[in-house]
Amino acid sequence: MARTLPQKDAPFTLHGRPGSGNAYKPALFMALAGIPFTAKFVAADMQRTPEFLKLSPFGQVPVLQHGDLALVQSPVILKYLAQASGKFGPADPIEALELDEWLCFEQDLLFPGIGIVRFMTKLMQPPGDPAIVAWLRLRGERALGTLERHLAQRRFVLGDRCTVADIALYGYGRLAEEAGYDMAAWPRTAAWRRSIEAMPGWKPPQDLIPAK
Numbered sequence: 436m437a438r439t440l441p442q443k444d445a446p447f448t449l450h451g452r453p454g455s456g457n458a459y460k461p462a463l464f465m466a467l468a469g470i471p472f473t474a475k476f477v478a479a480d481m482q483r484t485p486e487f488l489k490l491s492p493f494g495q496v497p498v499l500q501h502g503d504l505a506l507v508q509s510p511v512i513l514k515y516l517a518q519a520s521g522k523f524g525p526a527d528p529i530e531a532l533e534l535d536e537w538l539c540f541e542q543d544l545l546f547p548g549i550g551i552v553r554f555m556t557k558l559m560q561p562p563g564d565p566a567i568v569a570w571l572r573l574r575g576e577r578a579l580g581t582l583e584r585h586l587a588q589r590r591f592v593l594g595d596r597c598t599v600a601d602i603a604l605y606g607y608g609r610l611a612e613e614a615g616y617d618m619a620a621w622p623r624t625a626a627w628r629r630s631i632e633a634m635p636g637w638k639p640p641q642d643l644i645p646a647k
């Protein structure tokens with residue numbers, strides 16, 4: 436069936452689980468933007484069912500439904516939400532390009548370096564191959580080091596206000612300790628996380644997405 440854009444006032448439904456940083460990103464966006472939404476729990480073993488694959492062809496969470504439109508891939512969902520709400524988006528074409536650069540960086544370095552390391556060391560049974568974890572950890576250290584250098588000049592990733600670049604990076608940035616990183620080594624990044632947590636509407640994932 437052809438995909439079409441929904442009516443502006445169509446309801447939002449987020450499919451995910453609280454332990455997924457990728458699912459937390461759109462949930463946090465909507466919490467910060469004051470957009471009401473329904474969150475539905477998706478267990479890992481539900482993700483290959485034909486019913487779920489109709490919503491998410493890649494078999495992954497998050498999925499954001501806006502009316503009849505189902506979207507996957509957290510960067511795409513965040514950009515859609517920014518466009519639909521007029522909040523946390525880029526202010527001009529150069530910011531729009533920079534935003535995309537940081538969204539790619541998040542998927543390329545920060546998510547593997549923190550999200551996958553956390554998954555392989557804390558959640559996977561048995562835990563993942565230590566050689567792969569060590570390789571991914573180098574990406575995590577590079578990601579945190581890059582962010583730390585970048586934040587020397589700015590409060591948020593694109594400047595002085597929070598955008599979807601921050602929300603995307605925060606999704607797993609907040610879980611660095613759970614992946615074994617000591618944030619004392621990246622104090623500006625730790626302060627940036629606190630700035631996001633001080634924003635009106637901020638809530639932790641367990642308050643936004645049901646655990647079953």
Ligand SMILES: N[C@@H](CCC(=O)N[C@@H](CS)C(=O)NCC(=O)O)C(=O)O
Nearest residue numbers: 455456457494495496497508509510
């Ligand atoms: N690039 C995707 C990654 C999504 C992703 O990896 N989701 C995980 C949960 S955090 C998942 O569903 N994993 C199960 C799988 O890949 O089979 C995004 O940013 O949304």
